[in-house]
Amino acid sequence: MIPYGHQFIDKDDINSVVRALKSDWLTQGPKILEFEKALADYCGAKYAVAVSSGTAALHLAYLALGIKKGDEVIIPANTFAATANMAIACGAKPVFCDIRMDSYNIDESKIAKLITKKTKAIVPVHFAGQPANMDVIWRLARKYKLKVIEDAAHALGAKYGRRRIGNGDSALVTFSFHPVKAITMGEGGAIMTNQKEYYERLIKLRSHGISKNKQGSNSMGLLGFNYRLTDIQAALGLSQLKKLNNFIAKRRRIAGWYCRQLRNIPQLILPGKIGNAESAWHLFVIRAKFAKDRALLKDFLKAKGIGTQIHYPPVYLHPYYQRHGYARVNCKNAQIYGDTCLSIPIYSSLSRAQVSCISSHIKSYFNQ
Numbered sequence: 499m500i501p502y503g504h505q506f507i508d509k510d511d512i513n514s515v516v517r518a519l520k521s522d523w524l525t526q527g528p529k530i531l532e533f534e535k536a537l538a539d540y541c542g543a544k545y546a547v548a549v550s551s552g553t554a555a556l557h558l559a560y561l562a563l564g565i566k567k568g569d570e571v572i573i574p575a576n577t578f579a580a581t582a583n584m585a586i587a588c589g590a591k592p593v594f595c596d597i598r599m600d601s602y603n604i605d606e607s608k609i610a611k612l613i614t615k616k617t618k619a620i621v622p623v624h625f626a627g628q629p630a631n632m633d634v635i636w637r638l639a640r641k642y643k644l645k646v647i648e649d650a651a652h653a654l655g656a657k658y659g660r661r662r663i664g665n666g667d668s669a670l671v672t673f674s675f676h677p678v679k680a681i682t683m684g685e686g687g688a689i690m691t692n693q694k695e696y697y698e699r700l701i702k703l704r705s706h707g708i709s710k711n712k713q714g715s716n717s718m719g720l721l722g723f724n725y726r727l728t729d730i731q732a733a734l735g736l737s738q739l740k741k742l743n744n745f746i747a748k749r750r751r752i753a754g755w756y757c758r759q760l761r762n763i764p765q766l767i768l769p770g771k772i773g774n775a776e777s778a779w780h781l782f783v784i785r786a787k788f789a790k791d792r793a794l795l796k797d798f799l800k801a802k803g804i805g806t807q808i809h810y811p812p813v814y815l816h817p818y819y820q821r822h823g824y825a826r827v828n829c830k831n832a833q834i835y836g837d838t839c840l841s842i843p844i845y846s847s848l849s850r851a852q853v854s855c856i857s858s859h860i861k862s863y864f865n866q
């Protein structure tokens with residue numbers, strides 16, 4: 499079975515994990531800071547805070563901004579549930595915004611009319627690694643005095659203009675290091691910021707809200723968690739980070755192969771280059787012009803040993819959301835998109851022969 503996504507682990511990765519295991523520090527040691535420095539340098543950001551998952555990163559990002567009960571946050575309907583779930587975990591209400599049909603990102607032209615007195619933040623998601631239209635989102639945020647958190651779980655290594663994602667005008671940017679993401683540590687995440695105040699708050703929240711007071715004893719000033727990353731994971735992250743640009747280049751090449759091989763299928767819509775952004779190609783999403791083809795093509799490819807995935811049905815259609823006040827939400831584009839999208843395999847070690855094989859199966863489904 500060819501999966502839709504897969505990690506790449508080599509000897510260097512294994513050796514660095516083994517060295518961490520043999521060191522004095524399994525957690526709360528020097529590797530964490532080393533990884534945070536390397537990640538901040540890579541993105542061009544001032545600070546990085548490494549945490550135990552992308553979901554933990556989102557939870558702490560909302561808390562660091564003081565998002566609480568009664569607040570609203572604007573989130574694209576097309577994302578992984580965690581983006582909205584963690585706002586709910588803080589007592590806030592996610593308000594879903596429809597998406598654009600070229601990038602499948604939040605439709606920035608539809609944000610303003612969702613803003614109310616309760617709105618505190620806009621949370622764009624750089625879907626599939628394609629950066630959202632941040633200039634417009636930052637302008638809206640300044641105009642309405644809102645904070646921006648970028649859920650960049652798909653977009654480590656992507657560029658927006660000349661800057662890397664992770665270094666922009668947003669208050670906070672979150673990453674995930676789950677095995678299907680650009681680099682992995684098994685589980686892991688990070689929050690990027692250019693503001694010291696947020697950085698200091700995040701460091702405390704990550705570890706029970708406890709810090710050393712002036713007398714040198716431990717003092718708990720905030721309600722925090724244990725969202726720490728281990729040194730074992732950080733060692734893996736450091737060695738993965740060295741390969742990141744190579745990973746992205748390979749993903750870009752694979753996307754190019756697919757585009758060439760699949761471009762003459764009239765029943766398919768392929769992703770393209772949008773604006774002055776460079777995608778990290780976390781996903782390669784094809785769209786069937788007819789919803790019935792999506793379901794049949796998914797089964798057809800499965801029978802040939804090719805794994806695919808649906809990213810994502812609109813978040814508010816999950817049963818939990820339907821039961822909690824979202825039954826009447828209707829983001830038209832996100833629904834059409836959710837019924838017709840299919841993520842086909844893309845990851846750094848996928849070979850040209852495999853891409854050709856997957857493409858010819860797709861062509862044969864459409865009788866080409």
Ligand SMILES: *Cc1c(COP(=O)(O)O)cnc(C)c1O
Nearest residue numbers: 551552553578580651674675676
């Ligand atoms: C993967 C992902 C997350 C969550 O990251 P985990 O590390 O799995 O907790 C959040 N948002 C998006 C868009 C993701 O793809």
